[in-house]
Amino acid sequence: MTLKKGKLFGIGVGPGDYELLTIKALNVLENVPVICSPRSSPEKESIALSIIRPILKKRENREIKSTSEKINNDFKNEESCNKLIYDEETNIKGNKENLKVLEPVFPMTEDIRMLEKHWDEASELISGHLNKGIDVAFITLGDPSIYSTFSYVQKRLEKNFKIEMIPGINSFTACASSIGKPLVEKDEILMIIPKINENIGNLLKEGNNFVLMKTSRNTEELENIINEQNVEKEITSVQNCTMKNEKIIDGFPKNKPYLTTTILKLKK
Numbered sequence: 001m002t003l004k005k006g007k008l009f010g011i012g013v014g015p016g017d018y019e020l021l022t023i024k025a026l027n028v029l030e031n032v033p034v035i036c037s038p039r040s041s042p043e044k045e046s047i048a049l050s051i052i053r054p055i056l057k058k059r060e061n062r063e064i065k066s067t068s069e070k071i072n073n074d075f076k077n078e079e080s081c082n083k084l085i086y087d088e089e090t091n092i093k094g095n096k097e098n099l100k101v102l103e104p105v106f107p108m109t110e111d112i113r114m115l116e117k118h119w120d121e122a123s124e125l126i127s128g129h130l131n132k133g134i135d136v137a138f139i140t141l142g143d144p145s146i147y148s149t150f151s152y153v154q155k156r157l158e159k160n161f162k163i164e165m166i167p168g169i170n171s172f173t174a175c176a177s178s179i180g181k182p183l184v185e186k187d188e189i190l191m192i193i194p195k196i197n198e199n200i201g202n203l204l205k206e207g208n209n210f211v212l213m214k215t216s217r218n219t220e221e222l223e224n225i226i227n228e229q230n231v232e233k234e235i236t237s238v239q240n241c242t243m244k245n246e247k248i249i250d251g252f253p254k255n256k257p258y259l260t261t262t263i264l265k266l267k268k
């Protein structure tokens with residue numbers, strides 16, 4: 001008999017506010033045996049994992065509660081007292097085994113060989129569980145289809161395993177909500193730009209609305225190409241959108257945490 005393989009979920013956990021998780025994501029994350037959450041370095045906590053902390057806490061409490069219910073039942077029968085300690089121990093061990101959190105490192109580097117090595121290792125770690133019939137939920141900030149670390153393991157595993165993507169609220173629609181303005185109206189065009197480069201002048205000619213992601217990597221020089229466009233414009237940046245330390249800034253900010261996105265509107 002061949003063992004049924006586990007399923008891989010690629011889950012978007014939204015931009016930061018726990019309440020922006022979807023019910024579908026919640027249902028999987030409350031029950032899946034393995035959660036995989038890559039971090040950028042061994043010292044840093046993964047942002048996606050910090051978003052779902054309340055679920056991890058809830059699962060921990062659920063396991064503890066089921067242990068104490070078991071203890072109460074066993075106490076009704078005095079003969080089972082010895083067994084009780086044994087059960088309690090196995091249950092606590094079981095608790096750890098019931099939810100396993102994998103945190104492979106995906107370093108923030110542009111060295112593609114180094115990145116591929118880390119993506120391969122993470123994919124192997126995940127496939128080790130899937131091959132044993134264990135489901136794995138890979139969590140990712142925002143939505144898994146937008147510049148997400150999930151896509152690298154997805155490409156490596158999709159031939160051999162069943163994969164289900166669960167969309168999340170992405171950063172830029174959340175930013176538009178925080179700003180309180182529509183992203184696009186009528187027949188306007190929206191362009192999503194992961195990194196401003198020298199081609200930005202040409203792109204600006206083509207559209208009306210631009211999402212500039214990874215603003216923290218911008219140079220002032222490239223930002224000036226935008227600032228100097230001879231057209232009425234609105235530039236708004238959002239930092240740590242939907243989180244407790246969210247900031248909305250007119251223009252490009254001087255200090256740029258990693259979670260900074262800029263929305264640019266050109267009135268043509």
Ligand SMILES: C[S@@+](CC[C@H](N)C(=O)[O-])C[C@H]1O[C@@H](n2cnc3c(N)ncnc32)[C@H](O)[C@@H]1O
Pocket residue numbers: 015016140141142143144145146147148149169170171172175212213214215216238239240241242243258259260261
């Ligand atoms: C690797 S991309 C991940 C995008 C993500 N998958 C999504 O759907 O939005 C990281 C970039 O997304 C943007 N971002 C993600 N979360 C954000 C937040 N809470 N506030 C502002 N920008 C955010 C920033 O531009 C950041 O540099």
